[in-house]
Amino acid sequence: MDQFTLMDGINLAIIGIVVVFSVLLLLMIAIELTAKLVNRKGETSQVGKERITAKNVQSVDKQHVAIITAVLNQEVNLKDYHIKVTRKKEVKKND
Amino acid sequence: MIEAFSEFVSTIGLFSFTFKQFIMVIVSLVFLYLSIRKGYEPYLLIPISFGMLLVNLPLTDLMSIPVDQSNGGLLYYLYQGTSLGIYPPLIFLCLGAATDFGPLIANPKTILLGGAAQIGIFLAFFGALALNMTPQEAGAIGIIGGADGPTAIFLSTQLAPHLLSAIALAAYSYMALVPIIQPPIIRLLTTEAERKIEMVQLRDVSKTEKIVFPIMTTIFVVLLVPSSAPLIGMLMLGNLIKESGRVPQLTDTLQHSFMYIITILLGITVGAKADGNLLLTADTLIIFAMGVFAFAMGTASGVLMGKLMSKLSHGKINPMIGAAGVSAVPMAARVVQKEGQKANPSNYLLMHAMGPNVAGVIGSAVCAGILLSYLS
Known part of the structure; x- marks a missing residue:
């Protein structure tokens, strides 16, 4: 360690940054894969990708409005209802 | 009588106070003020600054290393953690x-x-x-x-x-x-x-x-x-x-008890290392x-x-x-x-x-x- 120069410092800094990013990148991929494996049925993975806005609420029928209102009020969890596909289709139709 | 009195005086910390210790006591009081009055990281800064205060008061031997048969100071043992x-x-x-x-x-x-x-x-x-x-x-x-x-x-x-x-x-x-x-x-x-x-x-x-x-x-x-x-x-x-x-x-x-116990031990022992020198x-x-x-x-x-x-x-x-x-x-x-x-x-x-x-x-x-x- 007596021979540690500024150049060694630069090398260590570069190696350190590369290693940190590699570890975190691998971890990110692992999290994504786990999510895909765990949520294979697609129950939770789709939820939330589409932001619930007033526009969306207007685009669905009354029953869905009631459910989404309950979700917005945090009374129920959206994943408990199988309305995802229907809602997405209707949003597209309206768009 | 005079000898006994001078021996007693030599055990009083006040007469052994060095300038650096005095400065460190002031610094610890500033950190105590910031943590208590201003709320700067109080959970850690209160024990750290109090540990700093304690260890810089003279003749306390709180961080003294055990020698032969004599025990070390309290904070020395806690500091091992x-x-x-x-x-x-x-x-x-x-x-x-x-x-x-x-x-x-x-x-x-x-x-x-x-x-x-x-x-x-x-x-x-x-x-x-x-x-x-x-x-x-x-x-x-x-x-x-x-x-x-x-x-x-x-x-x-x-x-x-x-x-x-x-x-x-x-x-x-x-x-x-x-x-x-x-x-x-x-x-x-x-x-x-x-x-x-x-x-x-x-x-x-x-x-x-x-x-x-x-x-x-x-x-x-x-x-x-x-x-x-x-x-x-x-x-x-x-x-x-x-x-x-x-x-x-x-x-x-x-989340509660253990976290706070370790926080106190960590804080006071880190502060105890704040020797003026x-x-x-x-x-x-x-x-x-x-x-x-x-x-x-x-x-x-x-x-x-x-x-x-x-x-x-x-x-x-x-x-x-x-x-x-x-x-x-x-x-x-x-x-x-x-x-x-x-x-x-x-x-x-x-x-x-x-x-x-x-x-x-x-x-x-x-x-x-x-x-x-x-x-x-």
Whole structure:
């Protein structure tokens, strides 16, 4: 360690940054894969990708409005209802 | 009679008070004032500054080393938990039990922001080297940029124990100053339009994902950087205990009683290392200067990475959340939330900023492991 120069410092800094990013990148991929494996049925993975806005609420029928209102009020969890596909289709139709 | 009196006088601390001890007592009183009156990191700064006060009062022998048949001082024995690197991983155990990695799992891309914010550590390491510090000292100083107190203490005890108190004080002082240090940097590096960006609502994270996460992270990170095992291992164990949902009493103990016990022990023993002869040196000034540099660079690199991700995602990511990558949980995330609301009152960035925030904890522990494996 007596021979540690500024150049060694630069090398260590570069190696350190590369290693940190590699570890975190691998971890990110692992999290994504786990999510895909765990949520294979697609129950939770789709939820939330589409932001619930007033526009969306207007685009669905009354029953869905009631459910989404309950979700917005945090009374129920959206994943408990199988309305995802229907809602997405209707949003597209309206768009 | 006179002899007995003079012998008694020699045991009175007042007459043995040195100038450096006096200065350190004043410094400890200032830190006590800041922690109690101003609320700067009171949980740690109160025990740290009181430990500093105690050890600088003369003739207390609280940190004296045991010699032959005589026992050592009370704080000397308590300090073994710090010097042997026991308390910081135990704090991580408690932190793990108190941390929700849900926002990170819901939006894994934000983990990269936690990595970018660690660049400040290596820039400060390089800066300290340029200022003629030894590699070990530079490594211990650089980790202040991780804005993670236990990590900074852990690495200092392993690489530069003589700088421990100055590094701990700098780390906790800057963490308390997050709401003052970060906003100008964020505003300097982002445009008004970028700060207004609203982010999409996070998805739900299933219980299984939350249970798998600590196990998977431990295996991945420890396999790649084994020297980060004490910190990452304990952090993830604490989190697994919480997420398993099977041991609520353990979770409760870790989140409350155990956390506070270790905090007191860690704080008072770190303060007890603040001996005037060690702290009142030019090195302390370098530590504080490089510490704030590391912190600022970490914030800046996190925001710049956020800007890059914002561009790549066509404006779906608010670059400000990159600033939360410096750990400092949850202060940095709160700063992002406040800045977001200033730009756009309907902007709620707190949960989005929590992703990089907890990723920063993992990132700084990984950095500590890298520095430890190279420099120890």
